[in-house]
Amino acid sequence: MYDLIVVGGGPAGLTAAIYAIRKRLNVLLVSKDLGGKTNFRLELPGVEDYQVVRGLEIVGKFRAELEYLDFARHMEPVDRISRHQDGFAVHARRGGGLLAKAVVVASGTTHQRLNVPGEKELLMRGLCYSAISYAPLFIDKTTAVIGDGDLALRSAAELSTVAEHVYVVGPRAGVLESTLGRKLKEAENVTILEGYRVIEILGEDYAERVAVQGPEGQEAEVSADGTFIEMALIPNSDMVAELVDLDTQGRIKVDGRNRTSVPGIFAAGDVTDTYAEQVLVAAGEGAKAALSAYEYLLPTL
Numbered sequence: 001m002y003d004l005i006v007v008g009g010g011p012a013g014l015t016a017a018i019y020a021i022r023k024r025l026n027v028l029l030v031s032k033d034l035g036g037k038t039n040f041r042l043e044l045p046g047v048e049d050y051q052v053v054r055g056l057e058i059v060g061k062f063r064a065e066l067e068y069l070d071f072a073r074h075m076e077p078v079d080r081i082s083r084h085q086d087g088f089a090v091h092a093r094r095g096g097g098l099l100a101k102a103v104v105v106a107s108g109t110t111h112q113r114l115n116v117p118g119e120k121e122l123l124m125r126g127l128c129y130s131a132i133s134y135a136p137l138f139i140d141k142t143t144a145v146i147g148d149g150d151l152a153l154r155s156a157a158e159l160s161t162v163a164e165h166v167y168v169v170g171p172r173a174g175v176l177e178s179t180l181g182r183k184l185k186e187a188e189n190v191t192i193l194e195g196y197r198v199i200e201i202l203g204e205d206y207a208e209r210v211a212v213q214g215p216e217g218q219e220a221e222v223s224a225d226g227t228f229i230e231m232a233l234i235p236n237s238d239m240v241a242e243l244v245d246l247d248t249q250g251r252i253k254v255d256g257r258n259r260t261s262v263p264g265i266f267a268a269g270d271v272t273d274t275y276a277e278q279v280l281v282a283a284g285e286g287a288k289a290a291l292s293a294y295e296y297l298l299p300t301l
């Protein structure tokens, strides 16, 4: 039986695993990949991205260590986590329960796709997620934000403070009655395409235009230097949905020490209800979760 199993190999999981190794815990990281979302990076023609806070140095260091320590990692998706005697069983997809006294869940979120022509080909080439990360690159440029909820409004509002123009494709009338919605409606550099949907992303090497269709069936094209898909993130929390408390968005509820509602199960990073999807936040939360798990395990060591 392991002392600790960490599920997820993104910034949160990698940091948790390395902290646990430093504490000399018998730890296993179980993940589909190493690096998580840090494996994605927006490319734009002629743009240097030194203004983006990536946090990749620390993630790269921890990742390299886990790549070297092959006994401490197991590359396979996890379907479910259940109670097992005094600890937990982590059920990996190809079978076999991996047993641990404690678990850190750091499985991140899944981004919703548009499922339109051009999206797959141009993703990360002018078409991206995470305006919160990349807004500083769009000073005096034209941008498009696609999404119908609060995340789209938040992203559009941030971009409108730096970009020459922002097109917001798809927000619903109700959402626009919020404080940010009203601000966007009044902003001179924002055009809201209410109720429109995207039908294609167009461009040669990079996304250059967004083809949209209005509620009456009318079609139009919007040109943009950068296009962001900002639809609600889906937390990868299914594996513990029947075990720990989730919030209304499906995120794992944690306290200030990254404890979930079940003693022995900890969680960190984007899969939790902690504020802000950022690499350095996830890494910090991963460190806290590992230290918290260590405190929990100490009487058994």
Ligand SMILES: Cc1cc2nc3c(=O)[nH]c(=O)nc-3n(C[C@H](O)[C@H](O)[C@H](O)COP(=O)(O)OP(=O)(O)OC[C@H]3O[C@@H](n4cnc5c(N)ncnc54)[C@H](O)[C@@H]3O)c2cc1C
Binding pocket: 007, 008, 009, 010, 011, 012, 013, 030, 031, 032, 033, 034, 035, 036, 037, 038, 040, 041, 042, 052, 053, 054, 055, 076, 077, 078, 079, 106, 107, 108, 109, 111, 128, 129, 130, 133, 236, 239, 268, 269, 270, 271, 276, 277, 278, 279, 280, 282
């Ligand atoms: C395109 C893009 C660009 C971004 N750019 C930046 C940036 O420049 N700066 C910044 O600070 N933030 C950026 N972010 C946000 C940042 O990447 C995330 O906040 C951060 O990676 C979250 O870390 P995490 O470890 O919580 O989750 P993730 O990085 O999502 O990692 C989750 C891990 O869990 C694994 N996993 C998921 N489900 C399972 C399962 N069932 N079984 C086993 N393993 C599983 C995944 O394979 C992955 O290894 C960006 C996000 C995106 C999408």
